[in-house]
Amino acid sequence: MKHSPIKRLKVKKGTFLQQRGEVNTKVYRVHAGLLRSYCVDEKGKEHIFMFAPEGWIIADSTPADVPSELYIDALEDSLVLVSEKVMDVKPDFKRIVNRMDTLQKRVIMLLSASASERYEDFIKTYPDIVQRVPQKMIASYLGITPQALSKVKRELYEKDK
Amino acid sequence: MKHSPIKRLKVKKGTFLQQRGEVNTKVYRVHAGLLRSYCVDEKGKEHIFMFAPEGWIIADSTPADVPSELYIDALEDSLVLVSEKVMDVKPDFKRIVNRMDTLQKRVIMLLSASASERYEDFIKTYPDIVQRVPQKMIASYLGITPQALSKVKRELYEKDK
DNA sequence: TAGAATTGTTAACATAGATTAATAGAGATG
DNA sequence: CATCTCTATTAATCTATGTTAACAATTCTA
Numbered sequence: 001m002k003h004s005p006i007k008r009l010k011v012k013k014g015t016f017l018q019q020r021g022e023v024n025t026k027v028y029r030v031h032a033g034l035l036r037s038y039c040v041d042e043k044g045k046e047h048i049f050m051f052a053p054e055g056w057i058i059a060d061s062t063p064a065d066v067p068s069e070l071y072i073d074a075l076e077d078s079l080v081l082v083s084e085k086v087m088d089v090k091p092d093f094k095r096i097v098n099r100m101d102t103l104q105k106r107v108i109m110l111l112s113a114s115a116s117e118r119y120e121d122f123i124k125t126y127p128d129i130v131q132r133v134p135q136k137m138i139a140s141y142l143g144i145t146p147q148a149l150s151k152v153k154r155e156l157y158e159k160d161k
Numbered sequence: 162m163k164h165s166p167i168k169r170l171k172v173k174k175g176t177f178l179q180q181r182g183e184v185n186t187k188v189y190r191v192h193a194g195l196l197r198s199y200c201v202d203e204k205g206k207e208h209i210f211m212f213a214p215e216g217w218i219i220a221d222s223t224p225a226d227v228p229s230e231l232y233i234d235a236l237e238d239s240l241v242l243v244s245e246k247v248m249d250v251k252p253d254f255k256r257i258v259n260r261m262d263t264l265q266k267r268v269i270m271l272l273s274a275s276a277s278e279r280y281e282d283f284i285k286t287y288p289d290i291v292q293r294v295p296q297k298m299i300a301s302y303l304g305i306t307p308q309a310l311s312k313v314k315r316e317l318y319e320k321d322k
Numbered sequence: 323t324a325g326a327a328t329t330g331t332t333a334a335c336a337t338a339g340a341t342t343a344a345t346a347g348a349g350a351t352g
Numbered sequence: 353c354a355t356c357t358c359t360a361t362t363a364a365t366c367t368a369t370g371t372t373a374a375c376a377a378t379t380c381t382a
Binding site: 034036038046047048050051053056057075076092093095096097099100102103104106107110111126128129132133137140141143 | 257
């Protein structure tokens with residue numbers, strides 16, 4: 001396996017290490033200071049995804065070839081170790097990283113999307129699962145009650161006329 | 162590194178692979194069928210943490226020596242590959258697994274806890290970060306507005322008399 | 323097939339948290 | 353020091369979603 005070089009980086013408070021829309025091939029390890037990642041929704045509202053103090057790693061978990069969803073910036077003057085995401089990883093490791101991506105998206109949806117937005121996203125992302133489990137389970141996954149899901153579905157249906 | 166044996170397991174719909182309070186040293190890979198993991202809050206309400214159809218892995222991300230938070234059961238007759246969590250992993254990998262644990266807990270809190278419960282958990286889990294960032298950022302992390310956090314803090318203070 | 327159990331829908335009402343707006347502190351900058 | 357900007361607090365209202373309850377539809381099972 002290729003050894004990926006690690007760079008040391010001093011960043012001043014307020015510096016962006018990554019912005020939305022950029023490629024996200026890097027992983028940041030915080031040696032000193034404090035970083036954070038956050039997204040901005042359609043209404044312009046910020047949602048902090050994670051804080052990374054000393055000893056933590058922070059990165060966008062979306063696949064490296066996809067434009068980044070997250071901003072990463074320094075909340076304090078920080079010392080950061082920057083390494084490239086390793087692409088040629090073992091299949092099992094890749095599954096774990098995929099799952100982190102899923103979890104990241106889930107947190108962001110729970111922070112920033114309404115019940116109906118979460119439902120629409122769910123049926124787009126897991127069209128087969130919708131067929132295979134009772135609706136009350138989908139409601140439970142979305143963090144709403146079965147009654148609320150029922151209403152969401154009706155409103156969605158009425159919208160399509 | 163020790164090679165961990167993988168067992169093949171046929172499970173009928175409804176079978177539990179793991180229940181809350183058990184140790185959780187296993188990782189399940191779904192070969193056919195559908196598994197899910199879920200937690201139950203104090204009010205007895207279920208919150209589905211994840212669905213795992215064919216090709217997915219599912220496990221409790223909490224440290225293996227800690228009693229499990231999650232139930233894992235089969236929603237359909239399934240064929241599952243069971244392996245032990247590897248304990249002697251590289252430090253970097255351990256960080257990733259730690260982060261998954263954090264994300265898992267975050268999702269569960271967002272699904273099942275109120276604003277004030279999430280805040281109390283936050284100050285317990287990250288007492289230092291509370292000191293280092295403005296409150297509006299903590300609100301953003303918790304998925305509430307700064308105004309709501311202000312109210313939560315006041316109510317908490319009044320509770321202590 | 324009948325009856326029982328589970329799941330889904332609808333509606334009335336309750337509530338946590340959002341929104342808006344006004345004010346007060348607290349740091350920054352001239 | 354005075355002023356400007358940013359952050360925190362409080363209060364009044366609004367809204368999405370929860371709760372409760374009744375009923376309908378579906379699935380199980382005897």
